[in-house]
Structures are given as structure tokens and as C-alpha cells.
Amino acid sequence: MASPRAIPSASAADFWVSSVPTLPDALEKFQIYAGDLPARPPARAGDNAHIYFMLHKAKHTADKRRLLLWMNGGPGCSSFDGVMMEIGAWRTKADGTGLEWAQEGGAWNEYVDVLYLDQPVGTGFSYVSTNAYASTLSQAADEVKYFLERFVEVFPEYKRGNGADAYIVGESFAGQYIPYTARSLVQAGGSSPVDLKGIAIGNGFIDPRSQYGSEIDLLVERNVWQKGGKEYNAAMASFVKCQEMMRKTPGNPRNIPFCESLLPQVIDLTKDMSGGQAMCINIYDVRLADTMPECGMNWPPNLHATYDFLHRQDVRKAFNVNEKQKPEAWIECNKRVGSALSSDTEDAAVTIIPGLLEHNIQVLIFAGDQDLICNHIGLERMIDNLEWNGRRGFSSAASTAAQQWYVNETVAGSWRTERNLTYVSVAGASHMVGYDVPIVSHDMMLRWMNVDLLSAAGPSARIPSRLGNDAGRELVIGGAAGHDVSVIPGSKSTEQAALDAKWEAYYQAGSAALVILLLMLVIGSCIILRLRRAARKQGTYQAPGSRGISIDSGADMELDRLVENADVEDEADARRSQQLGKLEEERFVIHDERQER
Structure with missing residues (x-):
């Protein structure tokens, strides 16, 4: 007798989001699903670990289906930062009156399905039994893989072999999460739940050794400090001690205690009392200042409105939050999740990247050039020191030299690709690239994923984009609320x-x-x-x-x-x-x- 066919415990209909409170003309252009799925096998009683997700389906069809998994950092910070303030289809209004559609062309789900994950368990609307947080990055990665196995049971269109390419993308401390998760999927081989094609990390904390001390160089580059100045000399004295500690520390640890204190010292040295109130530099955007001791924690301006929106009961209900398992209010970053990982002795994720590149996993490192905490200087040093596919760093070949990147005939940054690794410096962008330059960041992702815009359906406001003197391409976008609005003067409507x-x-x-x-x-x-x-x-x-x-x-x-x-x-x-x-x-x-x- 044939064995009975396994029936998934949930269907896509169980996660359907029928409306989004305060959003004008909600859901006219794409579908939304949200809820939670298991992150661990139900082996131990009381170990109830679930990862919360939100899936934004693509508004228009491109050449093929792609699934982009988005992770924020922290550790322990919710991916609703990405949904509400960076790459999602809507933004919270800073005045707290609700939602508005993202800038035309700035939402990443124009041609790609975007899956936002609150991970590790306990982050955002995810939940887990008391004190049962993930204690290592490898454990957190395996739990994402287990979640994805359950996810493709509910949404089989993304299952490996069904024609969908998968990419894992994120920022900041996700520079640790993402390589570990990618390695877990690659090691699964043919049993991987998704067909992983690439990873992308923005302003990522990937290689502490390369990042330590780069804050000082960034402040000099941005003319905040001068070499030989009082603040510069004080910071360099601490960095010399950090260098000594790095020489004494073997391997590639994720943190070196004395060096971890360097950034707080740098922040203290930016203290300014001239206005009668203690102010300091915004560690996420050096063009801005913030009150002491926040120094960037009050930014972006719509952060408080995001808190208020996600605390609303009608919003929690609409987004299928599990009220029984997650009754507490949403918080941006759960310190308990980060604390559970603090004793992890695994190597920094930079050690994983060469193996991914050699398995033909495309890797994109991008950096907003106004960020301090995970700045472009440290990331460029990391690439210079990285050995992959037989060589160290980028070669000197003219054919792979960095090219100017233009969007809408304005310099958007520089672009360089070699041996499966792409590095993009994004001009005028902060730690949260999608917040500052949404159209530019969207173009970057479509270009990197090789989305064929000529075969894409949908409204046709066009954004020119090119690298160097190459022939340009056009980013075809459409109104999120069904309106066909040109993005640039002179562009054509449908x-x-x-x-x-x-x-x-x-x-x-x-x-x-x-x-x-x-x-x-x-x-x-x-x-x-x-x-x-x-x-x-x-x-x-x-x-x-x-x-x-x-x-x-x-x-x-x-x-x-x-x-x-x-x-x-x-x-x-x-x-x-x-x-x-x-x-x-x-x-x-x-x-x-x-x-x-």
C-alpha cells in the first residue's frame, strides 16, 4: 500500500495579509504574506522556536523568479527596519500619521520577491522559549535553513529545482549572519531548500581586523578631523594599543576586547558642547549630529513612528503576529539575542567568503560612503587582504578596474567585479543605503542579479543606468499604487x-x-x-x-x-x-x- 502523501501543516492562505492599516490603495500591485514558521525540530518540549517572516511578492514579472532574503543586523535587530525604512514598498511617515508608498522606483520588490526575516529566534516578532536563544552563528544559520525547509513547503515555487534563484542580502551585523547561512545552504548540497546564487552585504561587519581603526581614517577623509589634531592623536594612541592586541591574538576572532572599545572612544572625542547641549557625531551618517549618548540611535527620523505603528493592535493582527507566543511589544533590537551570541568563539565570517566564491556563489559588498561604524575604508581593506580563487585582492588588470556608475546620468558611485566578487561604493549614502538613495540601491541590486529589464512587464518610467562608458540600460519601474508616474522629467508614461x-x-x-x-x-x-x-x-x-x-x-x-x-x-x-x-x-x-x- 502506498504511503499517504504528506500534507503541510500550513498553506499560503494562512499567511495572507489582506490589508495594511493606513496604507493608501493597499495591495493593489502585489501580494503580501506574513507569519511565523518553526526554526527547530519539535524534539524538546518547551523549545518553541519560530522565525517570523514577511513576504512581498514582485509587482511585475522579469525574466525569471528570484527570491531575495533580507536580514538586518544587531545582533538581534528586526528586519522591519528594512521593510519600513529602507527597501520595502512603504515608509512610515515621520509625523506618526501612518504609512506612505516608498519613492517611485525605490522598492526592491518591483521585479523580485523579497522575504524579510526576523532572525535569530527572539528577534522582532520571532519567538523562542525563555533563554533558548541561538548561542552560535552556526546554530543561527542552521535554524534559518530549517525555517526555509518549512517555508518552501508552504511556498513550493521557491523550492530548489523549481526555477527560482535565491539571494541573501542584508547589512551591518548581517555581515556575520549571511556568510554563515550561505555556508549552511551550500553544505546541504542537493538537499538545500533553495537554489542559492549569491549573497550581498551592505556596510557589513565582516572582518573586525580590517575594520578596527578605519573610523579614524574615515573622519579624516570626511574632514571631520585633521591629521595631527588633538582628537586624531588621542584616537591614534588607542589604535596603536589595538594593533598590539591584534598581533597577540591568533586566528580571526569576531571581537578583540580592547579594540572593541576604540569606537566608543572615537565617539566621545566628537563631543561638542558649543550649543549648550552635549552633541556627538551620528555613527551611521557622519554628515549628521545627535544628542549624547545616543550618537545615531535616534536616527532615521521615522524610527519612532515605526515603533508606534508596529505597536498598534490592528497592525499586529493584519501582520499575523502570534499574540499568544509573542504578546510583548515590538522592539527594534533585542539585546538578549545579542547577549546569547556574545560568548560565541567561532571565526569571523570573512573566513567563509573565499569558500563561497570558489563555489561560484556571487558575492556583492556595497558601502555607503558616509557611514562611520562599518565604513567603506575597512571593507576595502578587507578585500585587499582577502585571498580567493588563487589570488589576493583585486588584480591590477585594466579590464577589471573600478568604473564610475551612473544612475539617471548622475554619479551613483563606483563598481568593480572580479572572480565572482563585486564591490560597490555608493556615493552620498549612509549605513542604511536604501534609506538615503532608494532608486540607486534598487538599480544596484537589479544590475548585480542580472535582471533582464527588456523582458520585464509593467509601467515604463525609465531610469538610465550605466557603468563607465558602456551602453546604458534602463530600470523599468511602476507605481506601487497603480499610478504610472514618471521618475525623471521627460520620461515616458505607459x-x-x-x-x-x-x-x-x-x-x-x-x-x-x-x-x-x-x-x-x-x-x-x-x-x-x-x-x-x-x-x-x-x-x-x-x-x-x-x-x-x-x-x-x-x-x-x-x-x-x-x-x-x-x-x-x-x-x-x-x-x-x-x-x-x-x-x-x-x-x-x-x-x-x-x-x-
Whole structure:
């Protein structure tokens, strides 16, 4: 007897989000699912570990299905930071009045399904039995893999072998989570729940050794400090001690205690009392200041509104939060999750990246150039020291040199790719790149994932994007609320693009017909002129304007208007040739102008 078919304990309908409170024209363009699924086998009584997720389906179809898993850092920080303030389809209004749609073209689910994870267990709306938090990064990674095994049972379209490519993306301390999770999936081989193609880390805490001390260099680069200045010298004295500790510490630990104290010292040295209140630099954006001792913890401006929104009971209900298991209010970062990982002695995630690259996992490291805490200088040092696929760092080959990256004909940063590793420096962006430059960050992800925009359906406001002097491409985006709004002045709406396409078809079809017609006129004129010569010899030619036309002459009234008499035939032929040439020239001038609009 055949064994009974396994029936999933849940279906997609159980996680359907039918509406989002305060969001205008909610859910007209894409589907949302949310809830929690197990992160551990139900082996131990009371060990009830579940990861909360929110899935934003793509608004439009591209060349294939892609699943992007998003993780925030912390450790212990909720991915609702990503949903509400960075890459999601909506933003919380800073005045606390609810939600608004993200900037046109800034939401990452335009062509890609985005899965936001509150992980490790206990983060955000995830939950776990008391004190049963993950204690190592490897454990946290395996629990994400177990969650994904349950996830593809509910959403089989993402299961390995079903044609969906998977990418894991995140920022900050996710620079530790992501490589560990990717390694867990790669080691699973053919039994991996998803088909992992790449990982991307923004302003990530990946390699502590490369990051320590880079804060000092960043402040000098941004003209906050001067070399030889009082603050610079004090910070460098501490960094010298940090370097000594690094030399004495073997391996690649995730933290070196004395060096961990360097950033707080740097922050203290930025203290400013000139305005009557203690202020300090914003560690996430050096262009900004914040009150002491927050120094960036009050940023972004809509953070407090995000707290208020996620505390609402109607929001928790709409988002399928498990009230029985997670009755407490949402908090951005759960310190207990971070504390549970503090005793982990595993190596820093930088040690995992070479193996991923050698398994043909694409790796993107991107960095907003205004971040202090996980700045671009430290990440560039990490790449310089990294050995992968037979060499250390990027090569000096001109073919792989960094290129200027343009979005909407404005410099968006620089781009470099070699041996499966891509590094992107994002101009004018903070620790949260998607918050500052949403359209630029979206273009970056689509370019890196090789999304074929030519095959993408949807509204057609177009954003030009190119690397160096290469031919540009266009990011095709659509209104989140069903509105077709151009992103840049002069770009075309759906109706305009359709009308242009229709006229273009008319011109293409008409061009061939016009050429044939002109050739027929020339040939016909030659034949008729020959007949007229014969008619004149026979005395049967009639003058222009006469009603009677000899059948034998083959003349017609149109040619009578062009040819006055037999004595000027040669002159008329020359004029006619000029007229036909001018008409053909004008036709092609009109057609070329149409293409360039």
C-alpha cells in the first residue's frame, strides 16, 4: 500500500495579509504574506522556536523568479527596519500619521520577491522559549535553513529545482549572519531548500581586523578631523594599543576586547558642547549630529513612528503576529539575542567568503560612503587582504578596474567585479543605503542579479543606468499604487510609450511601402515617356488639361501636369529626380527624429 502523501501543516492562505492599516490603495500591485514558521525540530518540549517572516511578492514579472532574503543586523535587530525604512514598498511617515508608498522606483520588490526575516529566534516578532536563544552563528544559520525547509513547503515555487534563484542580502551585523547561512545552504548540497546564487552585504561587519581603526581614517577623509589634531592623536594612541592586541591574538576572532572599545572612544572625542547641549557625531551618517549618548540611535527620523505603528493592535493582527507566543511589544533590537551570541568563539565570517566564491556563489559588498561604524575604508581593506580563487585582492588588470556608475546620468558611485566578487561604493549614502538613495540601491541590486529589464512587464518610467562608458540600460519601474508616474522629467508614461511604439510600427511598415512606390513611379515614368515619344511621332499627343487622352499614347493627367511638352523632357527628368531624392531624404529625417525622442 502506498504511503499517504504528506500534507503541510500550513498553506499560503494562512499567511495572507489582506490589508495594511493606513496604507493608501493597499495591495493593489502585489501580494503580501506574513507569519511565523518553526526554526527547530519539535524534539524538546518547551523549545518553541519560530522565525517570523514577511513576504512581498514582485509587482511585475522579469525574466525569471528570484527570491531575495533580507536580514538586518544587531545582533538581534528586526528586519522591519528594512521593510519600513529602507527597501520595502512603504515608509512610515515621520509625523506618526501612518504609512506612505516608498519613492517611485525605490522598492526592491518591483521585479523580485523579497522575504524579510526576523532572525535569530527572539528577534522582532520571532519567538523562542525563555533563554533558548541561538548561542552560535552556526546554530543561527542552521535554524534559518530549517525555517526555509518549512517555508518552501508552504511556498513550493521557491523550492530548489523549481526555477527560482535565491539571494541573501542584508547589512551591518548581517555581515556575520549571511556568510554563515550561505555556508549552511551550500553544505546541504542537493538537499538545500533553495537554489542559492549569491549573497550581498551592505556596510557589513565582516572582518573586525580590517575594520578596527578605519573610523579614524574615515573622519579624516570626511574632514571631520585633521591629521595631527588633538582628537586624531588621542584616537591614534588607542589604535596603536589595538594593533598590539591584534598581533597577540591568533586566528580571526569576531571581537578583540580592547579594540572593541576604540569606537566608543572615537565617539566621545566628537563631543561638542558649543550649543549648550552635549552633541556627538551620528555613527551611521557622519554628515549628521545627535544628542549624547545616543550618537545615531535616534536616527532615521521615522524610527519612532515605526515603533508606534508596529505597536498598534490592528497592525499586529493584519501582520499575523502570534499574540499568544509573542504578546510583548515590538522592539527594534533585542539585546538578549545579542547577549546569547556574545560568548560565541567561532571565526569571523570573512573566513567563509573565499569558500563561497570558489563555489561560484556571487558575492556583492556595497558601502555607503558616509557611514562611520562599518565604513567603506575597512571593507576595502578587507578585500585587499582577502585571498580567493588563487589570488589576493583585486588584480591590477585594466579590464577589471573600478568604473564610475551612473544612475539617471548622475554619479551613483563606483563598481568593480572580479572572480565572482563585486564591490560597490555608493556615493552620498549612509549605513542604511536604501534609506538615503532608494532608486540607486534598487538599480544596484537589479544590475548585480542580472535582471533582464527588456523582458520585464509593467509601467515604463525609465531610469538610465550605466557603468563607465558602456551602453546604458534602463530600470523599468511602476507605481506601487497603480499610478504610472514618471521618475525623471521627460520620461515616458505607459500610454506615451505605447503610442510611440504604434507610430514606430507605422513608420517601419510605411518605409518599405514608400520605397516600392517611388521605384514604381520612376519605372512608370520612363515607360510613359517612351510611349509619348512614340505618340508624338504619330501626332496623337494632346496638351495638358484636355479631357480626351489617347489610349495609344498611355499619357495621364498627373504626368501632364509634370511634363509640359516634348521639348523640355530632359529638364523635366532632372527636376523629377531631384524631387524624388528630396522626398526620400525628408522621409528618413522624420524617421530618425522619431527614434531619438
